[in-house]
Every structure is written in C-alpha cells, then in structure tokens.
Amino acid sequence: MKQVGSRGIFSIGSRLQRLKRDSNRWSIFTLAIILFIALPIISIAIKLCDGPGETWGHVVDHLLLDYIGNSLFLVFFCGILVLLLGVSSAWFVARYEFPFRKQMEWLLILPLAIPSYIVAYTYAGIFDYGGTLDLILRVLDLEFIRVDIMNKTGLAFILGISLFPYVYLSARAFFINQANNLLEASTMLGVGEVKTFFKLMLPLARPAIIAGLILVLMEVLNDYGAAKYYGVNTFTTGIFRSWFSLEEPDTAVYLSALLIVIVFALILFEKWQRRNVEVSSSKSNNHRIHRKRGSKGMQVSILCFVLIPVALGFFIPVLQLIYWTFLTAGKVFDMDFIMLSVQSFGIAIISALITVFFAVLLIYFAKWSMLSFFKNIAKMGILGYAIPGAVIAIGVMIPTLAFDKWLIHFLDDWFNIHTGLLINGTLVALVYAYSVRFLAVAYNPIESTSLKVHSTIPDSSKVLGVGNLKTFFKIEFPLIKAGIFSALILVFIDVLKELPLTLILKPFHINTMAVKAYQYASDEMVMEAAIPSLFIIFTAAIPVIFLNKLLIRK
Amino acid sequence: MLKINSLSKSFDRGKTFALKDVSFELEKANVCAIVGESGSGKTTLVRLISGLERPDHGSIELDGKTISSLRKIIPPEKRKIGLVFQEYALFPHLTILENILYGVSKQKNKKERAKEVLELVGLTSLEKRYPHQLSGGQQQRVALARALAPNPSLLILDEPFSNLDAMLRMQLRNQVFEIIKKTGVTALFVTHDTQDALSVADEILILQEGEVIQKDGAANLYTKPNSVYVASLFGNTIQLTNTLQEAFQCPLNIDCCHAIRNENFNINTECEYISHATVIKKTFLGETVQLLLKLDNGEQLSVVTKEKNVAERIRIGFDSKDVLEF
Numbered sequence A: 001m002k003q004v005g006s007r008g009i010f011s012i013g014s015r016l017q018r019l020k021r022d023s024n025r026w027s028i029f030t031l032a033i034i035l036f037i038a039l040p041i042i043s044i045a046i047k048l049c050d051g052p053g054e055t056w057g058h059v060v061d062h063l064l065l066d067y068i069g070n071s072l073f074l075v076f077f078c079g080i081l082v083l084l085l086g087v088s089s090a091w092f093v094a095r096y097e098f099p100f101r102k103q104m105e106w107l108l109i110l111p112l113a114i115p116s117y118i119v120a121y122t123y124a125g126i127f128d129y130g131g132t133l134d135l136i137l138r139v140l141d142l143e144f145i146r147v148d149i150m151n152k153t154g155l156a157f158i159l160g161i162s163l164f165p166y167v168y169l170s171a172r173a174f175f176i177n178q179a180n181n182l183l184e185a186s187t188m189l190g191v192g193e194v195k196t197f198f199k200l201m202l203p204l205a206r207p208a209i210i211a212g213l214i215l216v217l218m219e220v221l222n223d224y225g226a227a228k229y230y231g232v233n234t235f236t237t238g239i240f241r242s243w244f245s246l247e248e249p250d251t252a253v254y255l256s257a258l259l260i261v262i263v264f265a266l267i268l269f270e271k272w273q274r275r276n277v278e279v280s281s282s283k284s285n286n287h288r289i290h291r292k293r294g295s296k297g298m299q300v301s302i303l304c305f306v307l308i309p310v311a312l313g314f315f316i317p318v319l320q321l322i323y324w325t326f327l328t329a330g331k332v333f334d335m336d337f338i339m340l341s342v343q344s345f346g347i348a349i350i351s352a353l354i355t356v357f358f359a360v361l362l363i364y365f366a367k368w369s370m371l372s373f374f375k376n377i378a379k380m381g382i383l384g385y386a387i388p389g390a391v392i393a394i395g396v397m398i399p400t401l402a403f404d405k406w407l408i409h410f411l412d413d414w415f416n417i418h419t420g421l422l423i424n425g426t427l428v429a430l431v432y433a434y435s436v437r438f439l440a441v442a443y444n445p446i447e448s449t450s451l452k453v454h455s456t457i458p459d460s461s462k463v464l465g466v467g468n469l470k471t472f473f474k475i476e477f478p479l480i481k482a483g484i485f486s487a488l489i490l491v492f493i494d495v496l497k498e499l500p501l502t503l504i505l506k507p508f509h510i511n512t513m514a515v516k517a518y519q520y521a522s523d524e525m526v527m528e529a530a531i532p533s534l535f536i537i538f539t540a541a542i543p544v545i546f547l548n549k550l551l552i553r554k
Numbered sequence B: 001m002l003k004i005n006s007l008s009k010s011f012d013r014g015k016t017f018a019l020k021d022v023s024f025e026l027e028k029a030n031v032c033a034i035v036g037e038s039g040s041g042k043t044t045l046v047r048l049i050s051g052l053e054r055p056d057h058g059s060i061e062l063d064g065k066t067i068s069s070l071r072k073i074i075p076p077e078k079r080k081i082g083l084v085f086q087e088y089a090l091f092p093h094l095t096i097l098e099n100i101l102y103g104v105s106k107q108k109n110k111k112e113r114a115k116e117v118l119e120l121v122g123l124t125s126l127e128k129r130y131p132h133q134l135s136g137g138q139q140q141r142v143a144l145a146r147a148l149a150p151n152p153s154l155l156i157l158d159e160p161f162s163n164l165d166a167m168l169r170m171q172l173r174n175q176v177f178e179i180i181k182k183t184g185v186t187a188l189f190v191t192h193d194t195q196d197a198l199s200v201a202d203e204i205l206i207l208q209e210g211e212v213i214q215k216d217g218a219a220n221l222y223t224k225p226n227s228v229y230v231a232s233l234f235g236n237t238i239q240l241t242n243t244l245q246e247a248f249q250c251p252l253n254i255d256c257c258h259a260i261r262n263e264n265f266n267i268n269t270e271c272e273y274i275s276h277a278t279v280i281k282k283t284f285l286g287e288t289v290q291l292l293l294k295l296d297n298g299e300q301l302s303v304v305t306k307e308k309n310v311a312e313r314i315r316i317g318f319d320s321k322d323v324l325e326f
Helices: A002-009 A012-022 A025-048 A056-095 A101-107 A116-127 A132-139 A152-163 A165-178 A180-188 A193-222 A225-230 A235-245 A249-273 A296-332 A335-368 A374-386 A389-415 A427-452 A456-463 A468-497 A500-505 A513-522 A526-553 B042-050 B096-101 B110-121 B136-148 B166-183 B194-200 B218-223 B228-233 B242-248
Strands: B002-009 B019-026 B031-035 B057-062 B065-068 B081-084 B154-158 B186-191 B203-208 B211-217 B237-239 B258-261 B273-284 B289-295 B300-305 B313-318
Touching (some): A025 A335, A025 A389, A056 A101, A056 A165, A056 A193, A056 A235, A056 A249, A152 A296, A165 A193, A193 A235, A193 A249, A225 A513, A235 A249, A235 A389, A235 A500, A249 A374, A249 A389, A335 A427, A335 A513, A374 A427, A389 A500, A427 A468, A427 A500, A456 A468, A456 B081, A468 A513, A500 A513, B019 B057, B019 B203, B019 B211, B031 B042, B031 B194, B096 B136, B110 B136, B186 B194, B211 B228, B228 B237, B237 B300, B242 B273, B289 B313
Antiparallel strands (some): B002 B019, B057 B065, B203 B211, B273 B313
C-alpha cells in the first residue's frame, strides 16, 4: 500500500497541486526580476529572427575571419602571459618569505585598479617617437630602439599585464588555504620544491587557476578601448563599427550573438573542468600554508621577480600618467572637470545603489519562494557579468527603443502629447544596463555574507510570528550590512571604470571619467587623458587594497 | 492537540524519503519525545510541523485547525508554534530582553510578559546582555523563554541539549522540563539520546529511516519493545539465537524473535535457564566489567557485569520473564 502511495505522491497531478500550493508572490517577483535582467539577451535572440542586415555578407566575407582570428590570438597569447605572471607570483608570495612580502601581496592586485585602455594609452606614450623611452635614452645618450606596440601582439601584452591579478588571486587563495597538507606530505617524502610545484601544486591548483583565467578571457573579449586605440579589429570593435559607422544594427546584433555563444562556451568549459573539484580539494582541515625562508640571495631574487609584474601593470603606467599630469594639469583641471567628476561619481553611486537593490531582491525573493528550483533560476541572473558590455548595450538599445517608439505613439494618439525618446539615450537606460552587467558583482559578496547567517536565525524569526519582509529588516539586514557595503563599493568602481557600454548608451550631454579619458585619447590628446585616468585609478585602488584582506580570509 | 496524518517528504523527487507516511497524535499538555538516529527524519518532521519546509503529502492539524495540507499551507509565522533550535539561533544583535520580546505582539502588555518569562527561566538579571555574553546553558534558557513568550499552542525542541556537556545537560534537562510542565504547554522534543527521552517524556515516538516504528509510554517501550531495533535503542540487548537457546536449554517459540537485555543476565545465582561458561577475557570499564564468555556448547557471549572479581569458571543465567519477544 505504501508503494502505491509513494508513487502517487510524485504523479504529475499532485506535483502540479504542490506547485500551485507552493508558488507565492515571491516566486513571481523572482521571475519578474530575472526577466528584467535577461531582457537584453532575450531581445538579441528575438532580433536575430529578423535576419542579418545588408552588410552582414560583407562582414562575413572580409571582416569576420579577422575578428575571430584576432580574438583567438588575444585569448591565446594574453592567456599564456597571465598564467605565467599570475601563477608564478602567487606561488612565490604564498610559499616564500622575503622582504616586503606583505606589501607585494596587495601590490600584485593593484593592476586591477587601472582599466586596460588606460594601460594601453600609457604604453603607447612610452614607446612613441618622442615618448618617455625616447627621452630617457636621449638623456643617457643612447640610440633609440623603436618598439612598435600598437598592434595585436602589443595589445595581448597590455591586456596580460593589466589582467593577470585575476589569476594571481585565485591561485594564491588555493595555495594559501588548501595546499598545506599535501605540501607537507610531499616534503616529508623528500621531494624537492621544483618537482613539488610542477607535479603536485600545479595540477591541484588547475581548477582555481582556470577559473581566474576565464575571468581574464571575458575581460579580453569585453575590451573595447585598448583594441580601438591599437587599431586591432576584434568582435567588440566590430560591434561598434557596425552600430555607429555602418549604422547597421542587425549586423551588430549578429556579431553580439556570436560573441555570446563564445562566452557561454567559456563558461560551460569552466563548469566542466571543475566537475571533480569537490574530490580534489578534500574537506580536510588544512592549516594555512607554512612559508619557507630561503637564503638572502634567493629572497632578493624572488622580490625582484615579483616586482616585474607589479612594475609593468601598475608603477610604469601610473608614473607615466603622473608625468603627463604635470604637463597638462593647467589645461584639463577646470570647472568642466569638476562637473565631470560630479556627474561620473553621481552615475556610479546611483547605479551601485540600484544594482545592489536588485541583487538583494533577487537573493531574498528566491529564498522566500518555497519552490526549491528557484534558487538555481536566481543564479542565472548573475550571468550578465560574463556578457561583454557592448553586447549588453546593444541588448538594452533594442527594447528601450521599441518601448519609446510605442510610448511616443501612445502619448500622441491618446493625449496628444509630443515627446522625444524617454528612456533610450537617457540615464535610465544607462543605469539599467549597468545593473544588468554588474549584478553579479553585487550578488556575490551579499550572498556570501548572507550564507554566514545560519538559516535558523531567520527561521526562528518566522516561527515567532514575524513575516519575511519584517524579518529581513529587523534581523537579516543588520547582519549582512558589511556584505551590502562591499557590494556597493565594488559596483561603484566597476561603473566608474566601464567604457564600451557607457560609450554606446550615455546621454549626449553627460560624460564619465572613463569616456572623457577615451575621448582625449581618440582626439590625439592622450596626455590630457592622464588626469581623469588617475582619478579613476586612485578611486579604485583604495578598495582593492581593502579587498585583499577579504580575499585572504576567504 | 496535534494530529499528523500520513506525512511524507522527499528531497530528491521520490527517490528516497526523508519522511514516509508518518501519522500520530499528541494530546494537549503532553510531552512527546521523538527519538531516532541521525538521518531518521526527526529534523524534517520538526521543520514540516513548524512550516519551514513543505510536505509532499499528508496533513497536519493543530487544535482542530488544518495548518498544512496538499491544498493549503499556513505560513510558519501564523502557526503559533514555538521552536527551540539545536543551535539556539538567538539574534546576535539584539539584547536578551529584545530577543524574548521579539515574537510578542504589540497589544499585549509586553513588559509584564517579559518579566514573567524571564522569571520562569531564572534569567531576570541578564536581560540587558547580548547572546554572546552568555554561557551555553543560559543561551539555551533564553531560547526557551523566547519560544514561550508568545504563548504558543505547541512547543518544539530540536535536540535542545546536544550542544552541552554531560553534566550541564542533566541539570538543564530537569530545569527545562520543570518549566515546560509549569506552563502546561504541549511539547514535542527531538533527541537521539534515549536517556533524555525516558526521563522526561510522557510518550516516545521512535523514527527509523523516516518511518514511525513504535509509539508508546516510556515504561512500555522499555519492557515491550516491538522490534530488536527499538530494544537495542534503550540499552545493550543480546539476541537469543538458536544456538544460544540450546546452550541455556530454554525452549522458546520458534515463530518469534527473542532477545534479552544485558542487565538481565545473572552470574552465579539461581535462574530458570542456566549455562556454565569460561571467562576468556575481562575488560575493565570503570563502574562495570565486560566479560567475553565461552559457553559450554562453544558459543561466545559478551556480557557486562558489576561483579569485579569473577572466577574463571562461572554459571550464567536468566529468567523467562525477562525475555523480550517480537
């Protein structure tokens, strides 16, 4: 009898009955937010059905191979460079004691504070005729060596030195927190350091390293400013070209769709390579890694070695910018610049608040929905971070334009009011796009702090007769404040640095620091780009240092 | 009164059941202990009754009102059930007083109620402190006070003493159940410790792999367990196999399964069924000694006795009234 009973419990009929019983308003709200976040991607998918534009054939015949070839080239060589720089510096910082090791720990993250297009401008300036290198060599009375950096090899180098910290961070976290037991076992077996590293540590750290690498590759595919400045045709510059120069939105949509496919392939690959991670990083209570102290000579050579990526990715670009600032400060720093900083900070603050708001809603609505599969659905909302900014911008363009057109007709027909575009080309569309792109940036720190609050805490509030919303404000919010705060800061910085999406969607009369720097650089006034660039870098650097502490503890 | 009717819950769409077809009733003002090993579905049962989890099948009635069925679910905040969690789950950013008053609705006289409950658990002097400033036992009593403050129709305690050390545990167990008896609230009490259950519960419900296998009063469960499993939960039990029966020359009904509790073996005294045995090994356990015996028909048997000085050859036996039959 029990057999029959238990089969009946999972018949379609009673499943539907339970679905009806357990779906509540929170389930509907969760779905609504997901749809809102996914709208740009859905729009691109729908727009694909319209067929390719007139120039698509031309793009396929003459440009697509170039786009694919260049993007692959960048992915490959930049990938190798970030692995070399990131993994080696992570290993040295984690495993060895040397002078200034603590400082190196966070200095190695600082390149993330500089957007890669700004690194690109500075290196172009250094290697230019009459550039910094030329000046220095002339002072030393040496022959000028001409290095042409403004090509795809140079671009791979630039992206590599500015993005390697992603790999450094994930590899270091593994070495510090999860490697010690095996490392000691290997030492006890009498295996040397070099063999231990290549035979044991590298294979074990692989999933962590690749996870960092995938983040780098997404940033490579997202880059617009550096590629544009160096004259390299990539998918992103292709999307810009077909949208602005060729005025061929359908082609831009097709390119975007292709790029989305590539990005999702990367994500799937990352998930696949992680499938056995649970087994390899066993739950054993690993002590934090025990550091080795080598001879004085070895310590100094390690210090010099890890200084290379820091110098390339941070000190050299910043010094170049400071030098340029001295040359141009009088010209750039005026009332307009103060207005610009107010606008830029204002947009970043508003976007951070709204993005964090959506992230909190998504996390908690999915919790409050009694349908367990909603938690997985909510996770889909954070995929926006993987999608290049230019693609999201196109995806936001399509539905907002359509909605505006409808609204204009509607207002005209029914109320006889004549208006222009109300959403497209305004801050609303821009902030919307930011929150789609950076939802994950807000979601992750909030989720991880909310997981630290044991589920019995909100549960006991509910059992004591207090509903979901009130429980959130009285119990959960005070306990996850720190996570919300770091989410706000992280989104704020990302918005401040963001370029391609902002270029496409920003209102005509409004500028951000990033856009201003880009405009100076494209108007052959790259020196003037220094002040807005330094502004971005110093704003971003403070929390990067602060973040280092968080990341080690994790 | 709590009435549970054929409650089922699966976390993997019916492949395995955390709880399978569980039905029982609990009279008002009674204390019922739910006993089971970890993974037997105790916590799932608690979460279904309190509404934190949703059942796949079955219904729950509290004081004549259906609070959970296939059609309708009353959310946890409207069930008037008090729940004391294993890890207490006190709100870390609120004082003891704020914690206790959290679930008390506005219209009532809050201050008076707080005083009442604080007196009940004996923590009046600590009301301004924060949870982390309290000892484990004090936190436990705050959790109890917080659950009792809104006058719940049913109080559930989920493994309330498992985070405490043995000494404190006994002391607190008696305190807590004195308080519960004083308030006269109907209580469900989840534990894996049969000592806890035997000492305080009016009734005990045994769960095994998500199914109820026996529900009875404490004394009955001990003397008339309905399976070897239940018998062994309440103390060391030895199954009387055919060869053992031969050794003791006790003819028992072959259609049934028989067992005897370790404590009912008598050494060197007159009994109905007797066998001679050689002591192979003595293990000193403190208060008792464990003996590994070789009976005369070659069968080995391990018993625990308080007798410290036993000879190498002994006589061992038991009486028919102590034989458990299933």
